[in-house]
Each structure stands twice: as C-alpha cells, then as structure tokens.
Amino acid sequence: MSALLLAQEAATHVSTGEAISFWVLGPLALAGGLGMIFARNAVHSALFLVMTMLSLGVMYMVQQGPFLGFVQIIVYTGAIMMLFLFVLMLVGRDSSDSVVEVLRGQRLWATVLGVGLAVLIVAAVARALTEVRPLGLAGTEANGGRGNVANIGLKLFTDYVFPFELTSALLITAAVGAMVLGYVDRHVRGRKTQKELVEARFRGEHDRPSPLPGPGVFATSNSVATPALLPDGSVAEESLSRLIDATASEKLDEERKAVAGALPGPDARALAPGKEES
Amino acid sequence: MTRAQLLADDPIWLILIKAVALLLLGALATMAMIILERKIVARMQHRPGPNRVGPNGWFQSIADAIKLPFKEQIIPDTADRKVYFLAPIMSTIPAFLAFSVIPFGPEVSIFGERTVLQLVDLPVGVLVVLACSSMGVYGIVLAGWSSGSPYPLLGGLRSAAQVISYEIAMGLSIVAVILYSGSLSTGDIVDKQASGWYFYLLIPSFLIYFVSMIGETNRAPFDLPEAESELVGGFHTEYSSMKFALFFLAEYVNMVIVSAFCTTLFFGGYMAPWPISLIDANYFNTGWWPLLWFFGKTWIFLFVFIWLRGTLPRLRYDQFMRLGWKILVPANLVWIVLVVALRAFRNQNDISPTTILVTGGIALVVLIGVVFLLPERAPRTEGQGVPVTGGGYPVPPLDLKVPNKADLKPKVRRRREKAAVSAGVGTAGGADAQKETEQ
Numbered sequence: 001m002s003a004l005l006l007a008q009e010a011a012t013h014v015s016t017g018e019a020i021s022f023w024v025l026g027p028l029a030l031a032g033g034l035g036m037i038f039a040r041n042a043v044h045s046a047l048f049l050v051m052t053m054l055s056l057g058v059m060y061m062v063q064q065g066p067f068l069g070f071v072q073i074i075v076y077t078g079a080i081m082m083l084f085l086f087v088l089m090l091v092g093r094d095s096s097d098s099v100v101e102v103l104r105g106q107r108l109w110a111t112v113l114g115v116g117l118a119v120l121i122v123a124a125v126a127r128a129l130t131e132v133r134p135l136g137l138a139g140t141e142a143n144g145g146r147g148n149v150a151n152i153g154l155k156l157f158t159d160y161v162f163p164f165e166l167t168s169a170l171l172i173t174a175a176v177g178a179m180v181l182g183y184v185d186r187h188v189r190g191r192k193t194q195k196e197l198v199e200a201r202f203r204g205e206h207d208r209p210s211p212l213p214g215p216g217v218f219a220t221s222n223s224v225a226t227p228a229l230l231p232d233g234s235v236a237e238e239s240l241s242r243l244i245d246a247t248a249s250e251k252l253d254e255e256r257k258a259v260a261g262a263l264p265g266p267d268a269r270a271l272a273p274g275k276e277e278s
Numbered sequence: 279m280t281r282a283q284l285l286a287d288d289p290i291w292l293i294l295i296k297a298v299a300l301l302l303l304g305a306l307a308t309m310a311m312i313i314l315e316r317k318i319v320a321r322m323q324h325r326p327g328p329n330r331v332g333p334n335g336w337f338q339s340i341a342d343a344i345k346l347p348f349k350e351q352i353i354p355d356t357a358d359r360k361v362y363f364l365a366p367i368m369s370t371i372p373a374f375l376a377f378s379v380i381p382f383g384p385e386v387s388i389f390g391e392r393t394v395l396q397l398v399d400l401p402v403g404v405l406v407v408l409a410c411s412s413m414g415v416y417g418i419v420l421a422g423w424s425s426g427s428p429y430p431l432l433g434g435l436r437s438a439a440q441v442i443s444y445e446i447a448m449g450l451s452i453v454a455v456i457l458y459s460g461s462l463s464t465g466d467i468v469d470k471q472a473s474g475w476y477f478y479l480l481i482p483s484f485l486i487y488f489v490s491m492i493g494e495t496n497r498a499p500f501d502l503p504e505a506e507s508e509l510v511g512g513f514h515t516e517y518s519s520m521k522f523a524l525f526f527l528a529e530y531v532n533m534v535i536v537s538a539f540c541t542t543l544f545f546g547g548y549m550a551p552w553p554i555s556l557i558d559a560n561y562f563n564t565g566w567w568p569l570l571w572f573f574g575k576t577w578i579f580l581f582v583f584i585w586l587r588g589t590l591p592r593l594r595y596d597q598f599m600r601l602g603w604k605i606l607v608p609a610n611l612v613w614i615v616l617v618v619a620l621r622a623f624r625n626q627n628d629i630s631p632t633t634i635l636v637t638g639g640i641a642l643v644v645l646i647g648v649v650f651l652l653p654e655r656a657p658r659t660e661g662q663g664v665p666v667t668g669g670g671y672p673v674p675p676l677d678l679k680v681p682n683k684a685d686l687k688p689k690v691r692r693r694r695e696k697a698a699v700s701a702g703v704g705t706a707g708g709a710d711a712q713k714e715t716e717q
Binding site: 066 | 445
C-alpha cells in the first residue's frame with residue numbers, strides 16, 4: 001500500500017531529471033514536426049518525422065513506459081518510416097511535391113478536421129489533467145504485482161482481445177487490398193490481338209496504318225540519328241527521333257553559332273572577357 | 279539483491295567506467311576482428327595475408343586505424359551534404375548503444391562496490407537490441423540516398439528491404455526464448471538458462487536467429503548492400519576517410535553485438551560451459567571468470583562469421599528474399615505455435631511428459647504418412663534431342679559409343695590420325711568442334 005502511495009506522490013511531483021528531459025525532448029519533437037511540414041525535400045521531411053518519433057519514444061521511456069517507448073522506436077521509426085524512405089528513394093531523390101491539387105476542396109476539409117482533432121486532443125488532455133487520478137507506472141507493485149510488460153500483455157489478451165484482433169484483421173485487409181490493387185492484371189480488359197490491331201489501324205483509329213519509318217541506318221552511317229531519305233532525296237521527318245534530334249541540335253547550337261561568327265564578340269571595355277560558352 | 283537493484287545503486291563513477299569500457303570494447307573488438315578476419319580468410323585461401331606491419335603483420339589494424347582518419351575527404355558534388363554527414367553517425371551510435379544491455383558477467387566487486395557487469399538491466403532489454411539494429415539501418419539507407427549516385431542508391435534500397443525482412447525473422451525467433459524465460463530482460467534470460475541452454479531446447483529458433491543475424495549485419499553470404507562485384511562498394515561507395523571508417527566500425531561492432539546477443543539468448547550468456555561448470559560447485563561461474571566464457575562464446579560466433587565469408591558465395595537477391603519470407607518466417611510461426619501448445623499442455627499438470635512425447639510421436643508418424651500419401655511431383659520431361667547438363671551446355675550422351683581404333687580399317691585410321699594432328703589433338707579442340715557443330 002505504501003508503494004501505491006509513493007507512486008501517487010511520484011505521479012503528482014515532477015522530478016528534476018524528468019523536467020530536464022521534457023524541456024530537451026519537447027522542443028525537439030516540435031521542431032521535428034514543423035520541419036516535416038516545411039522541409040522542401042521529401043526525404044528531409046521523413047527524417048524530421050523520425051526525429052519526432054524518437055523524441056516521443058524517449059519520452060515514453062522517461063514516463064516509466066519502456067515497453068511502449070521501444071516498441072515505438074522499433075515499429076514506427078524502424079519499420080514504418082523505413083518503408084516510407086524506401087518508397088521515397090524509389091520515386092527519386094529530386095522529386096518534390098507538385099503544387100497541383102488533386103483533391104478538390106481538400107484545404108477546407110483539412111482545416112475543419114484539423115481543428116476538430118485539436119479540440120478533441122485538448123479536451124482529452126484537459127480531462128486527464130483534472131479528473132483522472134494518476135497512479136503512476138513505477139515499480140511492479142503499482143501495477144497490481146506485475147511489471148509493465150506483463151501488464152500490457154495481460155490486458156491485450158484478456159480485456160482488449162477483441163479490439164486487438166479487429167485491428168489485426170483491419171491491417172491484413174489493408175495489406176491484401178493493396179496487393180489486389182497493386183497487381184491488377186492489365187490483360188483483363190482484353191489485349192488486342194495482332195489482327196484486331198491491324199484492322200483498327202486501317203479503320204483509322206490510330207494516327208497512321210503503318211509504324212513510323214526507321215532511321216536511315218546503314219545508308220550513309222550507322223547512327224540512329226541519321227534521317228531516312230524519301231525517294232526524292234528529301235529527309236523523312238518522321239524517321240527522326242525527336243529525342244535524339246533535339247538533344248544533339250540543342251547541344252551543338254552555340255558551337256554552330258560560334259563557328260558561323262554569329263555570337264557577339266568580347267566587350268572591349270569590360271575587364272572580363274565575354275562569357276565563354278561551352 | 280537482484281540484478282536491477284545492484285545496478286540501481288551504482289555510483290556515477292562506476293557507470294562512467296562501465297560506459298567507457300563498453301566504448302573501448304567496441305573499438306578494440308573491431309580492430310582485433312579486422313586483423314583476425316584478414317589472417318583467417320588468408321589461411322583459408324592458402325596465402326599469407328597481411329605480414330608487413332609488426333610481428334607477422336599483427337599490427338596491421340593499428341596502422342589502418344591511424345591511416346584512415348588522415349585520408350582526404352571527398353564529398354561528391356551531387357551529395358545532399360547534411361544527410362551525407364548524418365548517415366555515418368546514425369549507423370555508428372545505435373551499434374554502440376546496444377552494448378549497454380548485454381550482461382557480461384554476474385555480481386562482482388569493482389573498487390569495493392558490489393555491482394553487475396552490465397550497464398543497465400531494463401525490463402525490455404531484448405527490445406533495446408532490436409531497436410538499435412533497426413535504427414542502424416537508417417545510416418546505410420541514408421548513406422545510399424545522400425551520395426547522389428546510382429550504385430549507393432541501389433545498395434541503400436537493397437539494405438532497406440533486406441533489414442526489414444530479416445528483422446521480422448529475427449524478432450520472431452526471439453519470441454520462443456521469451457516464452458521459455460518469461461522475461462524480456464537480458465539478465466533474466468541468462469539466469470533462466472541455468473537449467474539448460476536454449477540453443478538445444480529451442481533448436482529451430484536458434485537456427486533461424488543465426489541465419490537472420492548474418493542477414494541483419496550485411497555479411498557474406500548476405501552482403502548484398504555492398505556487393506563489390508555488382509555495386510562497386512554499395513552504400514559506402516562515395517564515402518572516404520573518417521566517414522568510411524565509421525561505417526566500417528559500425529559493421530564490425532554490429533557483428534560483435536549480434537554475436538554477444540546470440541550468446542546471451544541461446545548459449546547461457548556468461549555461464550561456464552558444461553564440464554567446467556561441474557568443478558568445485560560451479561566456482562568458475564563466480565567473480566570475473568564468467569567474462570572469459572562470455573567472450574569465448576562470442577568469439578566463436580565471430581569466427582563463424584569469418585568462416586562463412588571464406589566459404590559461401592553470395593546469394594542472388596531474389597533467392598535471399600525468398601529464404602527470408604518463404605522459409606524463415608513461416609517456419610518460425612509454426613515453431614512458435616508448437617512451443618505455445620507444448621507449454622499450454624505442460625501448464626496443465628495432469629499431463630505427464632510421456633503423454634506429450636507419445637502424442638508428439640503419433641503426430642509425427644501421421645505427418646510422415648501424409649507426406650508419403652502426397653502425389654509425387656511429375657518427373658521433369660527431358661528435352662528431346664541434345665542432352666543438356668545443369669549448366670545449360672550441350673554435352674555428348676553418357677552412353678556414347680566410341681568406335682574402337684583397332685576395329686577400324688588401317689586406311690581409315692591413318693586418315694583420321696592425320697586429320698587429328700593437323701587440327702590440334704586434345705579434348706579442348708574436340709569440345710570446340712562439338713560446340714560449333716551444335717551452333
């Protein structure tokens with residue numbers, strides 16, 4: 001009984017160590033959250049979120065919930081954020097968010113729901129501060145004779161077994177759903193056979209009945225950038241790859257001008273010579 | 279006094295001594311491991327190995343440790359500088375952090391203060407090691423990403439996928455140990471093994487842990503994130519000087535950690551091995567002696583790491599993933615259900631061990647019978663025509679009849695011999711000719 005009283009006293013009184021750790025971790029967590037929102041790069045955002053999660057995990061440990069703290073680090077920081085990073089790396093390092101809004105009116109709804117969530121959290125915290133009598137988690141006695149881990153396990157498999165199973169069912173459903181959506185068979189809608197394709201081409205459903213003419217490879221050179229020539233000797237525009245042609249000509253544009261003497265010469269009165277184009 | 283109580287009244291100076299000792303332990307073990315690895319792998323490959331610095335080359339690690347920090351630092355232009363700096367730190371710190379929960383020995387006296395050879399004994403000690411290993415991957419993944427070059431990025435991607443998959447197998451293999459010991463604290467797990475080490479009580483768990491611990495530390499044959507024949511250096515291709523040294527350090531410290539953790543979970547931690555434990559009422563399990571047993575066991579695992587590296591070829595990526603997800607994880611789940619069922623039966627006291635054994639035997643027989651009843655997989659139909667070996671090259675049939683030279687007419691024989699001399703006699707020439715005709 002005395003241990004219980006001690007625990008109560010500990011719960012109402014904040015020790016120096018706890019205060020210090022709170023004032024170190026709290027701003028860190030907040031900075032992480034803000035950084036996540038305002039960072040330009042998606043990977044930096046993810047890293048800021050990792051910082052917030054780590055700070056929260058350590059806070060749980062300080063609050064006598066070591067199991068919760070380490071599970072937070074293992075599951076959220078270790079597994080879930082790692083998956084996020086994995087996806088971000090697959091998307092590419094320099095891709096940033098597009099500013100085009102896909103969901104209409106999402107800002108309005110985000111504001112409304114965000115305010116609602118804030119109200120809920122404030123209400124819950126206010127109630128916890130005023131009405132709920134804290135027992136504290138320190139020591140094995142305060143938990144009815146068992147430790148922190150054993151208590152969580154017992155509650156999970158007795159009182160909360162149904163919500164627990166429900167959550168796992170939800171997660172499995174989500175995973176299976178993601179797989180079903182991810183691996184949609186593209187041939188279900190009917191991939192056209194060659195015959196159907198030919199008929200469609202001649203019906204005019206495509207730009208032209210034949211494929212595009214190939215480049216003039218082997219006629220004069222073996223480069224795919226070589227244009228094919230029509231019977232009258234003119235260049236068949238369609239045989240040129242837009243990509244290859246454009247890149248080559250753009251690259252050599254300045255050089256061609258320089259050779260032709262079309263570039264402006266160096267300014268005689270300037271100290272620095274004219275900008276050298278490479 | 280219990281372990282936690284002994285640790286709780288440690289004075290500050292003792293905690294500092296322990297922390298510094300752990301830091302030194304990591305660095306020294308890394309240096310010892312590097313020279314040992316080079317020497318042992320060299321011996322396995324019939325070459326001398328490093329033999330220049332110091333007696334027989336045993337100071338090579340010291341020379342390397344001095345040289346590495348003084349090399350030039352090169353930061354690629356495309357690198358994301360902040361993350362590039364952060365990555366080596368993020369991989370090193372968790373590696374050292376995990377040492378804090380490993381119990382190195384029982385109660386001893388340090389400068390007159392009774393304490394335990396362990397920095398902290400958390401009620402969730404096992405989770406600390408798991409959390410540290412999952413945080414260490416961030417270093418590798420971020421190093422790959424921030425280098426801004428394709429090979430490191432591929433290495434980082436591989437590492438992320440690899441560690442996520444093998445962490446599941448590793449976590450599940452620890453579940454059986456926790457079920458048996460009834461605690462998540464590393465100290466308690468060692469104490470509970472006084473009646474029997476878990477590596478033979480929980481063989482499947484131990485085997486799965488062993489495989490996943492090699493996968494988790496990115497070591498051969500699972501060193502796909504730094505496969506030098508595929509990815510140059512993998513995630514640390516663009517790193518040099520001290521930052522590279524930190525990755526090196528993290529990798530070797532991680533190896534020491536998983537080995538020490540394996541010793542703790544399955545090999546009785548610091549307890550003396552069997553014949554020695556009988557001497558003088560387990561005298562060698564008191565005082566500072568257990569430190570010897572602990573490091574002995576750990577170094578056996580570290581030797582196995584080196585041994586595997588010298589023996590096994592690297593797995594292909596899909597084979598590696600298949601091993602993790604389709605073999606280790608399901609086998610582990612089945613084993614956990616089995617352990618839980620056995621314990622549930624045992625907890626009901628009216629069931630004797632004989633009943634369990636008989637039931638298990640019957641179940642095994644039924645299982646074997648069912649396996650026999652399963653239809654056999656249809657034998658592979660051999661392709662018609664040219665027989666093909668496993669390597670995919672066409673070879674002559676095994677029952678090829680070579681005409682006897684004596685049977686041939688002398689004229690034919692003479693002509694053939696002449697042709698053979700002009701074409702160059704030998705099996706190689708014959709094989710080439712065969713290949714050409716096949717093409």
